Amino acid sequence: MTDYRTEAPPILRDFLAYHETVKAHSKQTVDEYYLDLRNFFRYLKQVRNPGLSKLALDEIDISDIDLDFVAAVTLTDIYGYLTYLSRDRVQHQNSQASDYGLNAASRARKLATIRSFYNYLTNKAHLIRENPVKDIDSPKLKKTLPKYLTLDQSMELLNSVDGKNQERDYCILTLFLNCGLRISELVGLNLRDIQDDALRVLGKGNKVRILYLNDACQDALKRYLAVRRPITGRDANALFLSSRNERVSRSTVHAMVKKRLAAAGIDESEYSSHKLRHTAATLMLQNGVDVRAVQEVLGHDHLNTTQIYTHIDNESLRVAAKANPLSHMKNTKRRDD
Numbered sequence: 001m002t003d004y005r006t007e008a009p010p011i012l013r014d015f016l017a018y019h020e021t022v023k024a025h026s027k028q029t030v031d032e033y034y035l036d037l038r039n040f041f042r043y044l045k046q047v048r049n050p051g052l053s054k055l056a057l058d059e060i061d062i063s064d065i066d067l068d069f070v071a072a073v074t075l076t077d078i079y080g081y082l083t084y085l086s087r088d089r090v091q092h093q094n095s096q097a098s099d100y101g102l103n104a105a106s107r108a109r110k111l112a113t114i115r116s117f118y119n120y121l122t123n124k125a126h127l128i129r130e131n132p133v134k135d136i137d138s139p140k141l142k143k144t145l146p147k148y149l150t151l152d153q154s155m156e157l158l159n160s161v162d163g164k165n166q167e168r169d170y171c172i173l174t175l176f177l178n179c180g181l182r183i184s185e186l187v188g189l190n191l192r193d194i195q196d197d198a199l200r201v202l203g204k205g206n207k208v209r210i211l212y213l214n215d216a217c218q219d220a221l222k223r224y225l226a227v228r229r230p231i232t233g234r235d236a237n238a239l240f241l242s243s244r245n246e247r248v249s250r251s252t253v254h255a256m257v258k259k260r261l262a263a264a265g266i267d268e269s270e271y272s273s274h275k276l277r278h279t280a281a282t283l284m285l286q287n288g289v290d291v292r293a294v295q296e297v298l299g300h301d302h303l304n305t306t307q308i309y310t311h312i313d314n315e316s317l318r319v320a321a322k323a324n325p326l327s328h329m330k331n332t333k334r335r336d337d
Contacts, residue, residue, distance in 0.1 A: 002031055002034065002035065004016045004030065004031065004034040005017075007034075008034055008038075008062075009062060009063050009064065009065045009066065010066075011065065011066060011067055011070060011127075012034065012037055012038075012062075012065065012117075014125070015033075015037075015117055015120050015121075015125075016030050016033060016034055018120060018124065019033060019116075023205070024205055024206045025205055025206075026204070026205070026206065028184070029204075029205075032113075033113050033116070033117075036109075036110045036113040036114070037113060037114070037117060038062055039057060039110075040081060040110070040113075040114055041062045041065050041069070041070075042057045042058070042060040042062060043057060043081055043084055044069075044073065044077060044081070045060055045062065045065075046060060047077075047080065067127055067128070070117075070118075070121065070128070071127075071128045071130075073132050074132055075132050075133075075135075075136065077132070078111075078114065078132055078133060078136055079136075081114075082107060082111065082139070085101075085102045085106070085107045085110060086101050086102065086107060087100065087101050088100055088101070089101060089102050104139040104140060105139075107139045108138045108139045111133070111136070111138055111139070112138070114133055115133040115136075118131045118132065118133045118134075119131065119133075146275070146278035146281075146282070147270065147271065147275050147278060148275060148278040148279040148281075148282045148283075149177075149266070149271065149275070149276070149279045151283060153264070153266055154177050154279060154283070156264045156265070156266070157173060157177075157260060157261060157264045157266065158170065158173060158174065158177070159264075160260065160263045160264040160265075161173065161260055161263075165243070165256075167220075167223050167224040167226070167227050168224050168227075168228075168240060168241070168248075169256055169260060170220055170223070170224070171220040171221055171223070171224040171240075172186065172240060172253065172256070173257070173260060173276070174216055174217055174220040175199075175217060175220070176257075176273060176276035176277060176279075176280065177276055177279055177280050177283075178213075178214055178216060178217050178280060179199065179201075179211050179213075179217065179280065179297065180277045180280035180281050180284075180294075180297055180298045181201065181277065182203070182204075182274075182277060182299075183250050183253055183254070183273045183274065184250070185201050185202065185203055185299075186240070186253065186273075187240065187247065187248055187249065187250055187253060188202055189201070189238075189239040189240065190237045190238060190239055191237050191238075191239055192237060193239065194221060194239070195210075197212060197213050197218060198210050198211065198212050198213060199211045199212075199213055199217075201299070203299040204299065204301075207299065209296065209299050211297060228241065229241065229245060231245045235247040240253075253273055254272065254273055257271075257272060257273045257276065258272075277298070280297075280298075281294055281297075281298055284297070291303065
C-alpha cells in the first residue's frame, strides 16, 4: 500500500497534505497525485544521472528530492517527460504484453498534477519564483460523446436481472440508471444515507449532495433491504454487501454490471458502470429535465461538464430542423438523359 506520509520527501509531503487537509481531496485522489509526481521525479533523476540508466523507474528512490531539485526543473524537462509518456511509458504496469505510450487524456492528467504542484510552490508556499509549467499547453484531447444505453436497453437490462443476488444487483443498477451515481459513490453508501425519500451521497472532494429517490429507487431499496443480511464489524453499516459479508468493492460492481449486460444481450465490452451514469444523464435531458438540475444530480462542479450530454440526442434540435419552412422541399426534377 502506498502511503505518502511515510514515503514522500518533505517537499512533496507538504503539498499532498495540503490537498488532503485544506482542499479536502479524497485519499484516492491524493495517492494518485503522489504516484504521478513520484514517476515524474524518478524520470528526471534517471535523465540527469547516467548511472541510473540501467534501472527501471520503479527502482529509483526519490527520498532525496528537495527544493533545489524541483526549482531546477525547466520547460525542456517538462516537454521531455511528456514525450516519454507519449512514446515510452508502459500502458499497463502489471502486464508483460503491454503496449507503450499513454493517450492524450492520461498525459493531460499527469501534467495537471505537475502544474498543481508548481502552482502550490509558487502561489501558496512561495518557495520558488519561476513556474516551469505556467505557459505549457495541455495535450489536445479528442472530443468524444459519452456512450449510453437507450431507454429500451435500460429496461431490458433491469428485466434480465435474476438468480443469485438479484435484489442487490437490481437495486444497484436502478440507482445507477436513475441517480447517475459514480461507482465510488455507490460502494461508499451506508444504511444511514437513506433518509426517507432521499439519499445522502458523498461525492468528489468529500462534497455531500442529496438526491431524491423516485418510486423505482424506493421500491428497489425496499426489496433489497428485506433480504440484506445483518452483519457486525467494520462494514456493519455498509449498504451493499458482497457474498463475504463485506462492503461491496468497485471490482465486484464492475464485474456484476458486465455480467448483467451480457445476460440482457448487450455487448458488455462497449459499456460499464460509468456508462450507466451517462445513461441516467442522457435520459433525464431527453425527457425535459433542465441541464442545471442534471448538473446538481450528477454532482458536477462545472456546467460545461454536464452540457456534453445535451449534444447526444437533443430532441429540440430535431424540432428546429423540421420547423424550417424548407424542410419538406424535395427535388422533383428528372435528370435529362
